[in-house]
Amino acid sequence: MISSVSAMDWLGYLAATLTTLSFVPQVWHTFQTRDVSGISLSMYSAFTLGVLLWMVYGVMLGAWPVIVANFITLALAACILTMKIVLGRGGGR
Helix, strand or coil: CCCCCCHHHHHHHHHHHHHHHCCHHHHHHHHHHCCCCCCCHHHHHHHHHHHHHHHHHHHHHCCHHHHHHHHHHHHHHHHHHHHHHHHCCCCCC
């Protein structure tokens, strides 16, 4: 049986798309410039863990907008966090 996507799901997908896409310019800029001096290691560590937990929560609920958005956001945040750790050694920001 094929289930239809509800208006509430569409709202979730739209919100997820907008918030997830907001990370793309930061990742792109950081990747191009290799400048991680303005990125807080503690903030991005906490944020990345929080996004992982939101994704797990979405999996537990079976809420696909939450799962998809947080999976993509986790990948983007992990890229920034990895660049901060690799490129910003000793920066500690």
